Amino acid sequence: MDALVAQLQMQFRDYTISLYQQGFLDDQFTELKKLQDEGSPDFVAEVLSLFFEDCVKLIGNMARALDQTGTVDYSQVGASVHQLKGSSSSVGAKRVKGLCVTFKEYCEAKNYEGCVRCLQQVDIEYKTLKTKLQDMFNLEKQIIQAGGIVPQVDIN
């Protein structure tokens, strides 16, 4: 059992570190983990769940705003991008936030093709992050079920 726990803990450490190294997560995610405690053991998962709901809503708004036949209201698109930039920044979703920065520039330049490209990319990116984090949370569950403790991972 101890060998299994040790193996899972090592897998979890390596996977978590890879998410930071590949730019999916940044320090703000670490800050969220600091807030998780015995009183709220699922805090990070809950906040991330709110974030992904935000992604669906805001990306939907952006798609509708860009789909207008006639003149696109870029300020409307930009408002949703600004919101998503804020949420992604708050949870440490580094790649999503980076895309939002570029997306905002295209909105300001009223660049339709640029906006559509960013919309597609941001949609892919949040879904990729969601899958990666689900895998990470599953590893945590496996460690606990095997009788172990989820290790704190030092990123630096």
Add this chain to the structure above:
Amino acid sequence: MTRDIAEDVPNLAESKLTALVVDDNFVNQSIHHKLLDRLGIQNDVVCNGKEAVDVHCSGRNYDFILMDMDMPVMNGIQATKTLREMGIECKIAGVTTRADEGEKKEFMEAGLNDFQEKPLTISKLLSILHKLNFYVQT
């Protein structure tokens, strides 16, 4: 590698501080609420500037307010101005992702006591509390 981070977070529950979180974004509401909870600060959450004004009109008071800038119905600048005009003298800290100096100046001039860029962290919140004289950093 396994430093207990919980030991580094001060507990201010004895100070019996109260705070109001004003933010339209559910992710930020959740994080700011938890940050304050973690420091032992009782707090309420509202979704925009108008709700912040209404809650004060109903007689509630807080030691400090964490005020977002961009919100629908009534934004943070207008809400801060309105609260000051109502005679609300509690500390207000503006929190926003906007770093533009002009916008920051406009927000400060509305009546803020402090300003921090989002995203908020434990150390940024402690910095706010220190600036507002609620906490002495060691």
